[in-house]
Amino acid sequence: MTSESRRPAPRSPGVHRVPPGHRLVLTRRGASVSPWWSAPTPGHYEVAVARLRTALTGAVRVRTGAGEPVSTDLAGTDSTTLTVLAERFGPVTGITAHPRGVTAGGDLDFARALILPQLTRRTFELTDRHLPFAEAELPATDQPPLSAHLWGMFSAQLAAGLGVHLTGDGGDHLFQPAPTHLAELVAHGRLLRAVRDAGQWARARRISPVPLLRQAAGRDVTALATSGPGAAAPWLTPDTAYDRDPVDRTAAAALVDSLRAAARHAHADTELAASIGVELHNPYHDAAVLDAVLAARSWDRVSSIRYKPMLVDALGDLLPARHRDRTTKGTFETSFHTGVRARLPHLIDHCDGRLAALGLIRPDQLRAALHRAALGARTPWRTIVAAYGAETWLRAVDDAPAPSWTAHTTPARTTP
Structure with a gap:
């Protein structure tokens, strides 16, 4: 039996997938598919920033507006921003994970710098049983969850929080994406900015900028979207390839594609959380938030020298200066x-x-x-x-x- 014959069929015969962002309408006369969403036309950066502030505040308010206590991850810029917004609507417990024996530095210092009237800070010590890949019984979900390799830690951290928990998942995709904007810089004749950004992006990731510039010159957004260390895996076989939904060769399409894939896996995380009685929310995956981000030009919303500039410009006035000036995120x-x-x-x-x-x-x-x-x-x-x-x-x-x-x-x- 060949490997091809063992592979599951990609879809049932005669059944076609409805493309993302489209609606299927069934009537007596038959079926029709039409788009119901498209990316907004980019405009002035300041307008997009104001729109992001409104959208993200609303995304948090609908989840916390009843005044019931909620918990949040209190670590990086994304989760800290959600914590600040949630505290405006009621009590919040912010949970910061840290390795055993480590009592200062990294996320711990940033968490201590955040002082709010209705915020209760709580630390969560990571022990050997919380290590990545620790053996833990994983509940079945609709698709592979983001946190499968962290389920030992994820489940214990959720159990330490409250019944409603907000997570910053999705923020990296929105505000620190792959350098797809390089292709659009080249297309608009901003060559010096493209060279500078490619060099700085490559230096931070310890890779050569030459492939990035070659891909930007060819306007190969798909290649730029998968650039960086670890983008290729030699253990994958050709059978792992699959037919992706066609996307336009634009940075906006690449961002939507990236966030859509992340959101599918994050939904599986909500199923994991539900299995232990926790209602998990991901405000950064809200459609209004994505619309606001896409309302800015690609080279305005990202930067090779500033950390998550659009998020900081939209809500940085609510954060302590230490958080506004942050340049990296915690790593484990x-x-x-x-x-x-x-x-x-x-x-x-x-x-x-x-x-x-x-x-x-x-x-x-x-x-x-x-x-x-x-x-x-x-x-x-x-x-x-x-x-x-x-x-x-x-x-x-x-x-x-x-x-x-x-x-x-x-x-x-x-x-x-």
Whole structure:
């Protein structure tokens, strides 16, 4: 049996997918598909910034307006902004995770700098059982969740919060995206800005700017959208390719595509949270917020020298100066290496699982990558996490009990 014959069919015969942003209308005469959403035409940056402030404030208000206490992640700029907005409408408990034995620095210092009348700060100490890839029973969800590799930590942190929890997921996609704007800079003749941004973006990620400039010159937005370390994974086979919905070669389309994919996986996180009784919300995924961001030109809303400029310009006056001037986000990369070392046999076992049986990965190459990660080598975590999440999710779905169905008949209505 070939790997191709083992792959599930991409869709049922005769069934076509409704493109994102379109509506399907069924009538007696048949079916029609028409667009119901399109990206707004970019305009003045100041107008877009004001629109973002209104949209994000509204997104938080509808989730906290009843005045019931909520909890938030209190860490990076995205989650801190949500915390500040939520506190305007009621009590908030901000939770900051930190490694065991670490009592200062990083997110802890930023959390202490935020002082609000209705804010209660709470710390969450990460122990060995919270390491990435820690073995924990993952509930079955509709699709692979973002937090599959962090479920041990994620579930414990959610349990330490309140029944309604706000997370900053989606902020990185909106305000610190891949350098797709380079293609539009070239298209509009802003060559010096394109060269400067490509150099600074590449330097920060320790890669060569030459491919970025080549892709920008060719206006290859798709390639720019997947640029950066870890964009390619040698353990993936050609069978992992799939037909993506066609997107325009614009930075706006790339941003929508990126956020749409993130939102699908984040929805699975809400299912995970619901399994332990927590109502999880992602305000940055709201349509009004996306519209506001896209109302600015691509090269205005991103910067290679400022950290998340559009978010800071929209709501920075509500944040302490320490947060407005922040240039980086917290990282737990060391804990990822530690997690791989601690769980290496478990991870190696995953290399010969469902993905390998479907012919989607090369197990030998994935095992080699995991061994290098255990030794502390530079690791493409994005693709490692994606492979682990997909494998774990497939196992959770296989192990989930089958749904039971009950027949129920209702007497037919009699027309008077």
